[in-house]
Amino acid sequence: MGFHYNAPASMSELLSGIKNADNCYFLAGGTDLVVKIKEGLIAPEFVVDLGKIKELREIADAGLVIIIGATVTHSQLQKSPLIKKYAAVLASAAGQVGSPQIRNVGTVGGNICNASPVADTSPALLVLDGVVEVKGVNGNRNIPLKDFFVRPAVTVLEKGEFVTSIYIKKVQPGEGASFQKIGKRKALAISVTNAAVWLKKDGDKIADIRIALGAVAAKTIRIPAVEDQLKGLVFDQSVASKAGELAKASVKPITDLRSTADYRADVVDVIVEQAMCEAWAQAKGGN
Amino acid sequence: MGTIMVEDKIAVTEKYKLGNKYHVLGKSVPKKDVLNKVLGKSKFGADYYADNMVHCKLTRSKHSYAILRSIDASKALAYPGVVTVLTYENVPGLNRQGELIKDEPVLVRIGEKIRKKGDPIACVVAETAKIAEEAAKLITYEADELQPILTVEDALAPDADMIYDNDHNYFIKRVVVHGDVDEAFKKCDIIVENDYKTQIQEHAYIEPEGGFAVYDGEVLTIYACSQNVHLDALDLAENLEIPMNKLRVVQSTTGGGFGGKLDLTVQPYIALAAMKTGRPAKMVFDRKESMKYSVKRHPFDIHVKTGADKTGKIIAFDCLVYGDSGAYASLGPATLTRTATQSAGPYEIDNVRAITYAVTTNNPQAGAMRGFGVPQMAFAVEQNLTELAEKVGIDPIQLRKNNAYQVGSVTPTGQVLQSGVGITKTLEAIEKEGPKYIAPKKEASKPYKKRGVGVASMWYGIGNTGFPNPSGAFVEVLMDGTVHVKIGAADIGQGSDTTMCQIVAEVLGVPYQDVRITSADTGLTPDGGASSASRQTYVSGNACRLAAESVKQSIIRAASVLLDADPDDVGTENYCYFAKSNPEKKVTIKDCACKCHHMGIVPLGHGYYNPPTTLLNMKDGQGIPYGCYAYATQMAEIEVDMRTGHIDVLQIVAAHDVGTAVNPINIEAQIQGGCTMGLGLGLMEEIVIENGEVVTPSFASYMIPTALDVPIYHSIIIEEPDINGPFGAKGVGEPSLIPTAAAIANALYDATGVRIKRLPLTPENVLAELKKAGKAL
Numbered sequence A: 001m002g003f004h005y006n007a008p009a010s011m012s013e014l015l016s017g018i019k020n021a022d023n024c025y026f027l028a029g030g031t032d033l034v035v036k037i038k039e040g041l042i043a044p045e046f047v048v049d050l051g052k053i054k055e056l057r058e059i060a061d062a063g064l065v066i067i068i069g070a071t072v073t074h075s076q077l078q079k080s081p082l083i084k085k086y087a088a089v090l091a092s093a094a095g096q097v098g099s100p101q102i103r104n105v106g107t108v109g110g111n112i113c114n115a116s117p118v119a120d121t122s123p124a125l126l127v128l129d130g131v132v133e134v135k136g137v138n139g140n141r142n143i144p145l146k147d148f149f150v151r152p153a154v155t156v157l158e159k160g161e162f163v164t165s166i167y168i169k170k171v172q173p174g175e176g177a178s179f180q181k182i183g184k185r186k187a188l189a190i191s192v193t194n195a196a197v198w199l200k201k202d203g204d205k206i207a208d209i210r211i212a213l214g215a216v217a218a219k220t221i222r223i224p225a226v227e228d229q230l231k232g233l234v235f236d237q238s239v240a241s242k243a244g245e246l247a248k249a250s251v252k253p254i255t256d257l258r259s260t261a262d263y264r265a266d267v268v269d270v271i272v273e274q275a276m277c278e279a280w281a282q283a284k285g286g287n
Numbered sequence B: 001m002g003t004i005m006v007e008d009k010i011a012v013t014e015k016y017k018l019g020n021k022y023h024v025l026g027k028s029v030p031k032k033d034v035l036n037k038v039l040g041k042s043k044f045g046a047d048y049y050a051d052n053m054v055h056c057k058l059t060r061s062k063h064s065y066a067i068l069r070s071i072d073a074s075k076a077l078a079y080p081g082v083v084t085v086l087t088y089e090n091v092p093g094l095n096r097q098g099e100l101i102k103d104e105p106v107l108v109r110i111g112e113k114i115r116k117k118g119d120p121i122a123c124v125v126a127e128t129a130k131i132a133e134e135a136a137k138l139i140t141y142e143a144d145e146l147q148p149i150l151t152v153e154d155a156l157a158p159d160a161d162m163i164y165d166n167d168h169n170y171f172i173k174r175v176v177v178h179g180d181v182d183e184a185f186k187k188c189d190i191i192v193e194n195d196y197k198t199q200i201q202e203h204a205y206i207e208p209e210g211g212f213a214v215y216d217g218e219v220l221t222i223y224a225c226s227q228n229v230h231l232d233a234l235d236l237a238e239n240l241e242i243p244m245n246k247l248r249v250v251q252s253t254t255g256g257g258f259g260g261k262l263d264l265t266v267q268p269y270i271a272l273a274a275m276k277t278g279r280p281a282k283m284v285f286d287r288k289e290s291m292k293y294s295v296k297r298h299p300f301d302i303h304v305k306t307g308a309d310k311t312g313k314i315i316a317f318d319c320l321v322y323g324d325s326g327a328y329a330s331l332g333p334a335t336l337t338r339t340a341t342q343s344a345g346p347y348e349i350d351n352v353r354a355i356t357y358a359v360t361t362n363n364p365q366a367g368a369m370r371g372f373g374v375p376q377m378a379f380a381v382e383q384n385l386t387e388l389a390e391k392v393g394i395d396p397i398q399l400r401k402n403n404a405y406q407v408g409s410v411t412p413t414g415q416v417l418q419s420g421v422g423i424t425k426t427l428e429a430i431e432k433e434g435p436k437y438i439a440p441k442k443e444a445s446k447p448y449k450k451r452g453v454g455v456a457s458m459w460y461g462i463g464n465t466g467f468p469n470p471s472g473a474f475v476e477v478l479m480d481g482t483v484h485v486k487i488g489a490a491d492i493g494q495g496s497d498t499t500m501c502q503i504v505a506e507v508l509g510v511p512y513q514d515v516r517i518t519s520a521d522t523g524l525t526p527d528g529g530a531s532s533a534s535r536q537t538y539v540s541g542n543a544c545r546l547a548a549e550s551v552k553q554s555i556i557r558a559a560s561v562l563l564d565a566d567p568d569d570v571g572t573e574n575y576c577y578f579a580k581s582n583p584e585k586k587v588t589i590k591d592c593a594c595k596c597h598h599m600g601i602v603p604l605g606h607g608y609y610n611p612p613t614t615l616l617n618m619k620d621g622q623g624i625p626y627g628c629y630a631y632a633t634q635m636a637e638i639e640v641d642m643r644t645g646h647i648d649v650l651q652i653v654a655a656h657d658v659g660t661a662v663n664p665i666n667i668e669a670q671i672q673g674g675c676t677m678g679l680g681l682g683l684m685e686e687i688v689i690e691n692g693e694v695v696t697p698s699f700a701s702y703m704i705p706t707a708l709d710v711p712i713y714h715s716i717i718i719e720e721p722d723i724n725g726p727f728g729a730k731g732v733g734e735p736s737l738i739p740t741a742a743a744i745a746n747a748l749y750d751a752t753g754v755r756i757k758r759l760p761l762t763p764e765n766v767l768a769e770l771k772k773a774g775k776a777l
């Protein structure tokens, strides 16, 4: 029933006290973890609260990349001038998580470590080529976000490993990115599907593109085969709609309580097209 | 803060241009309950506390349908902190509860049927809520499983197993026949015939069920959320086998009910626990337990046929309705009875046939929910009518106006409408005011969206259908001139306490602030019947009026002595009594109350009111089901995303005939709340059941509208007084929800040309239908 709770005040305290136990969970905002404990879905033996470690809560400018601490909240992302300027797509995704209350406590690290295929920041982080910085008893490693998710609630993190930060690439002039979400209502809605597109333009051509889709597979995915087919094409509305169709053809969503497989497939199309158009408009504006 | 509210009240009163005749009636005075609620002082069931209290938790059946063979509570009894475990053997009385039919066990007996998932098998009584919860999991039972009946079709199949000792699987079949429907259809030029399906809706009140019981060895007092404490007391007395005068049921502050708190919930268990242990007992459902096991809105299968001549005069109406009422009757029979009487809508139609069934299945039970079957019918019938208008080639509002009830109209149950028939006025108001807010023709905001406007109307009988449903009131004028009102009616947030005080203040000519009310306490107040069927303003309001008029006789007697005037000569103005023949001389109500005592009179009045109804004939439903009716018309403006099927409701104009508006801001609140609940019914709310079990038992899976989903509302209050209503007042609580989903569905058709006959209009549902019609983008 109960568990041991520990809230280290610094990174070194955290590292020295870390439990190499199966049943140790890290606590960030708790908006997923506490719900799961209460529902009896998990029964941790140890809970390590990351909330007191200041450096995990910071957003830093590192030139071409931005370093986002694991316990940065969705509200922080939504409001940060740095994020708004160089990664508006992430500010937008974070701004569509849950409600103000959830955004005030829920964190970006929690969002990805929870490994839900419907997580809203995951597609945005994926198209910004996110890299996850991990620390643990056995040292540090960096994992590209596209290799991070395994299946619902499972990541590649090993026992005693935790995320310290996520690196994303800034969106540069001539580039654009957009996040789109379909929910069942206008607020406090888990995504029925979501998608993000980042692209780089070269004249009227798509020089490079990354597309990420949520809620259409067991994890948030990139669709490299589709991306490859789009690279080098001259952008117009028909290319955007082709991208939507290709995205739709590349996924096999499921029916669950939240929606149907048919519906998800139908709207993947719509949101990818929409995201592409918005990303292109942004790339053009930035030139 | 007080002054802000007073200023608001004047603004709202002026907005509706109402209530100038009276000193407090028609004014938006602050609600009696509001200050304590915003200050967090109101005591809900879950707020009661005593140092030595025990906590209760039910062990519920995992089977949908089975015969209970044995219960093993030994592990729970051995669990540290468990005080006792209650089973059927601890229920001294009937062990059958139910508002209309006593069919639901308090705790299932061995050898008897479990009829739904979640039937109560045992109740753990423990030192803490946590212990009770853990121990409840340790109780096991054995049962012989039966094949559950989970659909209406299976329940009505000729060879179906009988869930009760009966020859059919329904709680009630209701028939209303008026004229000769089959003949009439032969004469129709245009017939619209459709099948509609509606979903299960959850009340989603903000407060899950909770209560607290104290037994002092003689009197058992229960504090719990409720919509009808007197009926609770009757039901409890029969099950506990204690006389009603030793049972005091007090309504704790109730965070909404919408029909879901008419049935007993926690009360029997805390009562048994308190009596068994001699300690105060408490029980609070968590949200999941509440959503899984409380009653729900009936899902309906509706077949409806409407026929008219080529001018659009409706000649015939026929409907067949099956409501899945689940395992226990609850208020299913009342729901399907009302459905039968009101199905045809507020239109004079000479030939009507309505047949309805409250079907018994092994699903969670359906019961009362805001509108009692009428919202489901409005979704079907109001779409049929709009389709009819299109076929006739006239405007849908015009079609409704052409057929609307008038004074003197005869309803399908043979009732002649005497007064207060405001349907035409609501239609005219929408016709005139609607376009001021909602432009008749306008482009959608995006190329991939379509915009549409829809209208729907309703009528709603105030009070219980075809049954006596009296309410009583006591009014006492105290020696300092203040007034204490005691009524049985439960204020569950809708504002009855406020309304009653306004009525009493108006009659007695005293300031609203000087009237205090005690309500819904069987130890102190007379029976007020249920706070359901939108009946309290009309029924308890009349009781308060009568009680106040009766105490006023005493006050006037005293005034006549003090003023040395004839009692007939005594008038009241500006909170004073005076002689009309000599208006200079005035006395206050305080003077009169003191004088009463000197004269040996206690200024005490009582009154009760029963709507003038008759029982309905079982064969053809003829009779007088209600004393009066409320009417409404709503107009909705929507945009539909033709790529995703999302409906965005932009504005709703709602015109409601309430008789006389006792408190306009409260009416406006009811209209806004009702429309929001109707929007939820229309767009997103759906309890999903799999194998007899609710699989959407939380607000993560059961969607209700958020603030961002709510459109702009424009309320229009129409006053078409009823001769029997207190000062002409009727009701508005349920009417506000009834036409909304139908108006949205009609707007969807206007936008897309696609009619959707299944609720809710989720993006999935809408997109699938748009695709079928080849209209999706």
Ligand SMILES: Cc1cc2nc3c(=O)[nH]c(=O)nc-3n(C[C@H](O)[C@H](O)[C@H](O)COP(=O)(O)OP(=O)(O)OC[C@H]3O[C@@H](n4cnc5c(N)ncnc54)[C@H](O)[C@@H]3O)c2cc1C
Residues within 6 Å of the ligand: A025, A026, A027, A028, A029, A030, A031, A032, A033, A034, A035, A050, A070, A071, A096, A097, A098, A099, A102, A105, A106, A107, A108, A109, A110, A111, A112, A113, A114, A118, A119, A120, A121, A157, A161, A162, A163, A164, A188, A189, A190, A191
């Ligand atoms: C009402 C409600 C609405 C919601 N709406 C949305 C929504 O619209 N979109 C959406 O995407 N999500 C939504 N969520 C889910 C949730 O809020 C988000 O996933 C949130 O980002 C989780 O962050 P957290 O800090 O609360 O995580 P926690 O609950 O603290 O942790 C989540 C998981 O990640 C692990 N973890 C956390 N931080 C680390 C770390 N640094 N290293 C290793 N493991 C870690 C925890 O052990 C746990 O397993 C909603 C949740 C609720 C309750």
